[in-house]
Amino acid sequence: xxxxxxxxxxxxxxxxxxxxxAETLSHLNPDExxxxxxxxxxxxxxxxxxxxxxxxxxxxxxxxSMFDLHAQCPNVIVAHDxxxxxxxxxxxxxxxxxxxxSYEKLCICAGGSPKIIAEGHPHVIxxxxxxxxxxFQEKLxxxxxxxxxxxxxxxxxxxxxxxxxxxxxxIKDDAITHTFIDKGASQFxxxxxxxxxxxxxxxxxxxxxxxxxxxxxxxxxVKATKGRKxxxxxxxxxxxxxxxxxxxHGVIEESHRVHVEKCVEVKxxxxxxxxxxxxxxxxxxxxxxxxxxxxxxxxxLTNGHIYGCDFVVSATGVNPNVDIFTSGxxxxxxxxxxxxIVNEHMQTSVSHVYAAGDVCHAGxxxxxxxxxxxxxxxxxxxxxxxxxxxxxxxxxxxxxxxxDFCFEMFAHVTRFFDFKVVLLGKFNAQGMEKDxxxxxxxxxxxxxxxxxxxxxxxxxxLLIGETDLExxxxxxxxxxxxxxxxxxxxxxxxxxxxxxxx
Ligand SMILES: Cc1cc2nc3c(=O)[nH]c(=O)nc-3n(C[C@H](O)[C@H](O)[C@H](O)COP(=O)(O)OP(=O)(O)OC[C@H]3O[C@@H](n4cnc5c(N)ncnc54)[C@H](O)[C@@H]3O)c2cc1C
Ligand SMILES: NC(=O)C1=CN([C@@H]2O[C@H](COP(=O)(O)OP(=O)(O)OC[C@H]3O[C@@H](n4cnc5c(N)ncnc54)[C@H](O)[C@@H]3O)[C@@H](O)[C@H]2O)C=CC1
Numbered sequence: 309x310x311x312x313x314x315x316x317x318x319x320x321x322x323x324x325x326x327x328x329x330a331e332t333l334s335h336l337n338p339d340e341x342x343x344x345x346x347x348x349x350x351x352x353x354x355x356x357x358x359x360x361x362x363x364x365x366x367x368x369x370x371x372x373s374m375f376d377l378h379a380q381c382p383n384v385i386v387a388h389d390x391x392x393x394x395x396x397x398x399x400x401x402x403x404x405x406x407x408x409x410s411y412e413k414l415c416i417c418a419g420g421s422p423k424i425i426a427e428g429h430p431h432v433i434x435x436x437x438x439x440x441x442x443x444f445q446e447k448l449x450x451x452x453x454x455x456x457x458x459x460x461x462x463x464x465x466x467x468x469x470x471x472x473x474x475x476x477x478x479i480k481d482d483a484i485t486h487t488f489i490d491k492g493a494s495q496f497x498x499x500x501x502x503x504x505x506x507x508x509x510x511x512x513x514x515x516x517x518x519x520x521x522x523x524x525x526x527x528x529x530v531k532a533t534k535g536r537k538x539x540x541x542x543x544x545x546x547x548x549x550x551x552x553x554x555x556x557h558g559v560i561e562e563s564h565r566v567h568v569e570k571c572v573e574v575k576x577x578x579x580x581x582x583x584x585x586x587x588x589x590x591x592x593x594x595x596x597x598x599x600x601x602x603x604x605x606x607x608x609l610t611n612g613h614i615y616g617c618d619f620v621v622s623a624t625g626v627n628p629n630v631d632i633f634t635s636g637x638x639x640x641x642x643x644x645x646x647x648x649i650v651n652e653h654m655q656t657s658v659s660h661v662y663a664a665g666d667v668c669h670a671g672x673x674x675x676x677x678x679x680x681x682x683x684x685x686x687x688x689x690x691x692x693x694x695x696x697x698x699x700x701x702x703x704x705x706x707x708x709x710x711x712d713f714c715f716e717m718f719a720h721v722t723r724f725f726d727f728k729v730v731l732l733g734k735f736n737a738q739g740m741e742k743d744x745x746x747x748x749x750x751x752x753x754x755x756x757x758x759x760x761x762x763x764x765x766x767x768x769x770l771l772i773g774e775t776d777l778e779x780x781x782x783x784x785x786x787x788x789x790x791x792x793x794x795x796x797x798x799x800x801x802x803x804x805x806x807x808x809x810x
Contacts, residue, residue, distance in 0.1 A: 312408040315343040321417030322346030323544030325665025328691035334381035336699045347390040348543040363719035396637040413698040420626035420666040426577045431605035432620040437543025451618035458623035460487035473558025475566045496756040567593035578606040590614045628667045642669035654694035664690035677717040677733035689714045733768035733785045749799040764792035
C-alpha cells in the first residue's frame with residue numbers, strides 16, 4: 309500500500325495554464341507546498357510578459373525542463389507523473405507511478421488533444437505538441453502532396469508555411485480562416501496566400517524558444533514515446549509562432565501550391581486498393597500533374613471529389629482532456645465543446661476542484677464583449693485567476709474576489725500570412741442579432757479594418773496590418789461611447805482617430 313502525500317494545492321498540467329497557476333500560487337502562498345503534476349517532462353513557461361493595451365498581451369513561451377520551475381519557485385514540487393484517477397470524495401489523486409496525492413484545493417489544467425478525423429488511421433495526423441510536430445515534419449520531408457482538413461489557426465498557418473509540397477486545403481466554410489476572420493478578410497488574404505514568401509519573416513509577435521540541451525531532448529523523446537498509447541498526446545500545446553523556425557518542406561521543386569476546396573467535409577478516407585477495386589475516379593486541381601501516380605491514401609470529400617495524397621493533416625480543433633476526471637466524479641461538462649464547466653471563480657461543479665485553460669468551458673454569464681477561445685492568452689489568464697480564487701477559498705473569502713479585468717473584453721494578437729492580426733471583443737459579431745452594422749476599410753495588400761457596431765456603439769473589431777488602432781478601439785468598446793455622430797469619420801484614413809477621441 310503506497311503512502312499518501314498531502315498538499316494544500318495540487319495543479320495538474322505542465323502547459324501554460326498549469327504552470328501559471330502553480331507559479332502564482334507559489335507567490336501568493338510562499339509558506340505552502342504546491343504540487344504540479346505533469347504527464348510531460350517539459351513544461352511551458354511564460355516569459356517577457358507585457359501588456360500592449362489594457363487587454364491585449366504579448367509574451368514569449370519557453371519550453372523548459374520541469375526542474376527549472378522548482379528552481380524558480382522552491383515551494384513548487386514538480387512531478388513527472390500522469391494522473392490516472394481522481395477520487396473527489398476523498399480528495400485523492402492516483403497516478404501512473406502508483407502514487408497517491410491528497411489535496412485541499414485542486415486545479416485541473418490538463419489541456420486538450422487534437423480532434424482528429426479518422427482517428428488512428430496511419431496516414432492521418434494531428435498537431436499539438438513538440439512530438440507531433442516532429443512526426444509531421446518527418447512525413448512532410450518525403451511528401452509531394454498532402455490534404456489539409458480544417459479552417460482554423462493550425463490549418464491557416466500550415467497553408468502558408470508549407471513549401472515544396474502541394475496542399476489540398478479542405479474547408480467546411482466558403483472562405484479561408486473562418487474561425488478567426490470574416491469572408492472579406494479572407495478575400496484580402498487570398499492573393500497573399502498564393503504568393504511565394506520572400507525574404508525573412510518578421511516574427512513580430514511571438515517566439516517559442518527551445519532552450520534544451522541535447523541530453524534533455526533525448527530523454528524527453530524516449531519518455532514521450534514510451535508514454536503514448538495509440539498516438540495520444542501527452543505534451544503541452546505548442547504556443548505562439550510555433551511554425552517559425554521549423555522547416556516545413558516537402559520533396560517537390562514548386563515552392564508554394566495550395567488548392568482550396570470550399571464548403572466540404574471529409575466523407576471517407578480510402579486506400580489505393582479501395583479506389584482500384586471500386587473503380588473510383590480521382591481528381592486533380594487544374595494544371596497540377598497527377599499522371600500515373602498512386603498515393604498511400606485517398607480522401608473523398610462531400611462534393612464527390614477524391615484526392616490522393618501522401619498523408620492527411622487533421623487540423624480540426626481540440627477535445628478537452630476530461631475523461632480521466634469525469635470518470636466516477638460528477639463534473640458538469642459542456643455538451644457542445646466537451647470542456648469542464650467552471651463558474652466565475654473557475655470552480656467546477658465538484659467541491660474543492662478548479663479548472664483552467666483548454667480543459668475548461670467558461671460557464672459564467674460572460675461580458676457582452678468577451679468569448680472563450682482556446683488560446684494561450686486565455687490559458688494564462690485563467691491559470692492566474694484560478695490561483696487567486698483557490699488562495700481566497702482556503703482563507704474563506706472567495707466571495708470577495710471579483711472577476712479579473714481580462715474577462716471584460718476578448719483581445720487576441722497573432723499573425724496570419726505574415727500580417728499582424730488583432731481581434732477585439734465580438735470581432736465577428738459572434739452571437740449578435742442581425743441588427744448590427746459593419747464598417748470596413750480595406751487597402752489592398754496593406755490593411756483590413758472592420759468594426760462591429762450595435763446601436764451606434766462598438767462591440768468588436770478586426771484589425772489586419774499595422775493599423776495602430778487597437779488601443780483606441782479597445783477604449784471605444786470598453787467605454788461604449790455612442791459613435792452615431794462620428795460614424796462617417798470613424799474609418800476615414802485622413803482623420804487621426806486617436807486625436808479625435810482624446
Ligand atoms: C500547433 C498549435 C499552435 C498554436 N498556436 C497558438 C497561437 O499562435 N496563439 C495562441 O494564442 N494559441 C495557440 N495555440 C493554442 C494554445 O497553445 C493553447 O490554447 C494553450 O497552450 C493551452 O494551454 P493549457 O495549459 O490549457 O493546455 P496544454 O498546453 O495542452 O497543457 C496540458 C498539460 O496537461 C498535462 N496533462 C494532461 N493530462 C494529464 C494527466 N492525466 N496527468 C498529468 N498531466 C496531464 C499535459 O502533459 C500538458 O502538460 C496553438 C495550439 C497548437 C496545438
Ligand atoms: N494564431 C493563433 O491564434 C492560433 C491558435 N491556435 C489554437 O490552437 C487550437 C487548435 O487549432 P485548430 O485545430 O486549428 O483548431 P480551431 O478551433 O482553430 O479550428 C478548427 C477548424 O476545424 C474545422 N472542423 C472541425 N471539425 C471538422 C471536420 N470534421 N471536418 C472539417 N473541418 C472541421 C472547424 O470548422 C474549424 O475551422 C485552437 O484552439 C486554436 O485557436 C492554433 C494555431 C494558431
